[in-house]
Amino acid sequence: MIKIENVIKNYKVGETQVHACNGVRLEIPDGAFVSVSGRSGSGKTTLLNLIAGKEKPDSGKVLIDGVDIHKLPDKQLSKFRNENIGFVFQSFLLEPSMTALENVELPLIIRKYSKEKRREIAKDMLEKVGLGERLYHKPGQLSGGERQRVSIARALCTNPKILVADEPTGNLDAKTGEDIMALIRSLTKDCTFVLVTHDEELARSAPIRIVMRDGKIISKNG
Amino acid sequence: MVKRCLMKLSLSWILRHKERYVLSWISFAIISLFLIFVYSLAGGITSQVEDYVKNDHTSNQINIRNLRITEEGLDDDLNTDKVVSLAKELGVQGVRALRTEEAQITSLEGKEGDYRKVSAVKYYAPWRLMLANDYTDATSSIGQIEGLKDGQAIVSEEFLRQTGSEEKDIVGKTIRMSDGNEYTISGLVKDLPQGSFLNSYMVFLADEKMEDTVDFATFDFSEETDIKSKIKVIEDYGYSYSTNSISADRMNEIASQYSLAGTIISVVFIVVCMVSLINSLLVTIGENAAFMELFRLLGLTGKDYMFMTCFTAGIQGLIGGISGVLLAYITTGSLYKLVRNLNLKGMDIIKDLQVTPKSCVMTLLICVVVSVLTGLAAFKLSSKVKADTIADSELI
Numbered sequence: 001m002i003k004i005e006n007v008i009k010n011y012k013v014g015e016t017q018v019h020a021c022n023g024v025r026l027e028i029p030d031g032a033f034v035s036v037s038g039r040s041g042s043g044k045t046t047l048l049n050l051i052a053g054k055e056k057p058d059s060g061k062v063l064i065d066g067v068d069i070h071k072l073p074d075k076q077l078s079k080f081r082n083e084n085i086g087f088v089f090q091s092f093l094l095e096p097s098m099t100a101l102e103n104v105e106l107p108l109i110i111r112k113y114s115k116e117k118r119r120e121i122a123k124d125m126l127e128k129v130g131l132g133e134r135l136y137h138k139p140g141q142l143s144g145g146e147r148q149r150v151s152i153a154r155a156l157c158t159n160p161k162i163l164v165a166d167e168p169t170g171n172l173d174a175k176t177g178e179d180i181m182a183l184i185r186s187l188t189k190d191c192t193f194v195l196v197t198h199d200e201e202l203a204r205s206a207p208i209r210i211v212m213r214d215g216k217i218i219s220k221n222g
Numbered sequence: 223m224v225k226r227c228l229m230k231l232s233l234s235w236i237l238r239h240k241e242r243y244v245l246s247w248i249s250f251a252i253i254s255l256f257l258i259f260v261y262s263l264a265g266g267i268t269s270q271v272e273d274y275v276k277n278d279h280t281s282n283q284i285n286i287r288n289l290r291i292t293e294e295g296l297d298d299d300l301n302t303d304k305v306v307s308l309a310k311e312l313g314v315q316g317v318r319a320l321r322t323e324e325a326q327i328t329s330l331e332g333k334e335g336d337y338r339k340v341s342a343v344k345y346y347a348p349w350r351l352m353l354a355n356d357y358t359d360a361t362s363s364i365g366q367i368e369g370l371k372d373g374q375a376i377v378s379e380e381f382l383r384q385t386g387s388e389e390k391d392i393v394g395k396t397i398r399m400s401d402g403n404e405y406t407i408s409g410l411v412k413d414l415p416q417g418s419f420l421n422s423y424m425v426f427l428a429d430e431k432m433e434d435t436v437d438f439a440t441f442d443f444s445e446e447t448d449i450k451s452k453i454k455v456i457e458d459y460g461y462s463y464s465t466n467s468i469s470a471d472r473m474n475e476i477a478s479q480y481s482l483a484g485t486i487i488s489v490v491f492i493v494v495c496m497v498s499l500i501n502s503l504l505v506t507i508g509e510n511a512a513f514m515e516l517f518r519l520l521g522l523t524g525k526d527y528m529f530m531t532c533f534t535a536g537i538q539g540l541i542g543g544i545s546g547v548l549l550a551y552i553t554t555g556s557l558y559k560l561v562r563n564l565n566l567k568g569m570d571i572i573k574d575l576q577v578t579p580k581s582c583v584m585t586l587l588i589c590v591v592v593s594v595l596t597g598l599a600a601f602k603l604s605s606k607v608k609a610d611t612i613a614d615s616e617l618i
Binding site: 078083093096109110 | 234238516518520521523524525
């Protein structure tokens with residue numbers, strides 16, 4: 001379970017104090033599909049970053065399975081993320097000099113799996129996302145949808161408990177976006193899926209829907 | 223495994239942004255070239271000093287100079303007792319003289335009568351002779367010496383008469399020297415105390431080129447000793463001195479000064495290199511911040527990130543350093559032309575300028591260390607770079 005307890009996160013932009021998260025409280029049960037939506041600057045990405053341990057809250061706690069992730073030392077936090085959280089971004093963040101297979105292998109390298117084992121897992125994941133024939137293609141040789149599939153394979157190859165996705169269909173056309181979402185849903189049946197989007201339709205597809213404004217949760221369905 | 227992957231990624235990024243690093247490579251190549259030049263120059267000078275000491279002189283030798291000859295004559299008495307006393311205080315068993323090749327005796331002939339009966343000419347070691355010269359009008363101030371009025375006159379020691387000649391009286395005999403000159407023995411000087419000898423420089427040839435001040439004794443320390451403390455004793459005795467050790471020290475000092483000047487200039491160059499590299503690194507880090515941030519989210523630790531930055535920087539230093547070494551090998555000849563006329567006391571201090579493997583290794587080491595430290599600084603400076611730049615990322 002992800003439990004967010006009265007989290008406050010402020011930024012200073014010039015002389016202005018921006019309240020990105022202003023006393024957010026939230027509980028996300030295991031295996032849930034949660035969408036976080038809101039306008040630009042509403043704090044949804046900050047919330048995602050706090051859940052991912054990318055940013056530290058000014059106050060409050062983020063507990064994942066009872067572990068206050070922001071109190072973990074750097075090394076342990078990195079290990080925790082590697083073992084528990086997968087990430088998908090709007091921009092696919094693939095290393096252009098590496099093949100699709102090598103890109104997917106990255107988190108497994110960090111996990112120190114043997115070459116054979118990580119290659120097997122990565123191949124398996126790429127086949128699951130429909131890229132079994134394009135293992136050795138570099139990102140530049142893939143379409144937008146295929147690139148996102150690679151990034152999904154990379155996020156899920158470690159079998160994470162939580163998948164966080166920040167506008168995963170933002171750079172894709174509607175049809176491809178739908179396919180990608182369908183793919184993510186089919187592959188994340190057993191894990192918690194936190195989706196940040198400002199696509200209302202996409203947000204509505206989540207059983208639990210959170211809407212943010214000015215750093216606060218203004219509504220929560222489900 | 224992780225480190226290997228990071229190194230591979232770093233190399234890939236370097237290749238992708240090679241045009242950005244060109245300035246850093248050039249900077250490091252220049253600093254490498256300069257460092258090798260400085261090391262080689264200092265090494266050349268040191269080598270010259272060593273040759274100078276080894277081949278020409280003995281570094282632990284002190285020549286005592288106090289016998290100043292002027293138009294009016296000698297300034298100071300030659301007090302042999304004082305010399306022996308000084309020698310004892312210095313821990314020298316005797317005042318040892320140096321042989322001189324300038325005054326080998328080839329024959330002993332008499333101008334008046336047949337003096338070829340004088341046997342054992344070989345015993346007439348030159349340091350046993352004192353020859354008169356134009357400036358020694360007042361030699362009577364040296365009590366034991368008489369008859370040095372004539373430019374072609376010499377004074378022999380009593381020792382010579384006792385052991386080297388069958389003649390009862392060798393005064394008036396003529397000695398022919400290897401330089402073709404002939405000198406008449408015009409007087410005797412009493413033997414010096416046991417274990418002490420007059421220096422070869424006390425063989426006063428009638429030579430107008432004679433220096434105003436001459437060495438009258440040489441203390442040759444058989445082992446390395448603290449020459450400076452010995453000099454202090456000599457000074458306490460009121461003698462002036464010259465020593466090859468001091469010359470060597472001076473030359474070493476000059477070598478050190480060259481090195482110091484080179485080091486100071488190097489530091490300036492290094493700062494320029496660091497600024498250039500840190501700029502390139504920060505731009506690259508900024509551009510790859512998204513990927514690095516993602517990598518961190520995938521489980522990379524801060525230390526891994528630091529390693530990657532330092533590795534990237536280290537490679538820049540290595541590439542620049544290797545370029546500099548190659549450049550050094552190519553340009554050595556031209557550089558030598560610039561410095562070959564450097565000299566010290568008329569002696570060429572640079573006989574050759576050679577790029578040594580040691581200087582290359584040292585230079586490469588410095589380049590890599592400097593660049594890695596720069597990488598470390600870049601890492602610290604970039605710690606504020608967040609994944610906010612994801613949208614601007616060039617990653618696809």
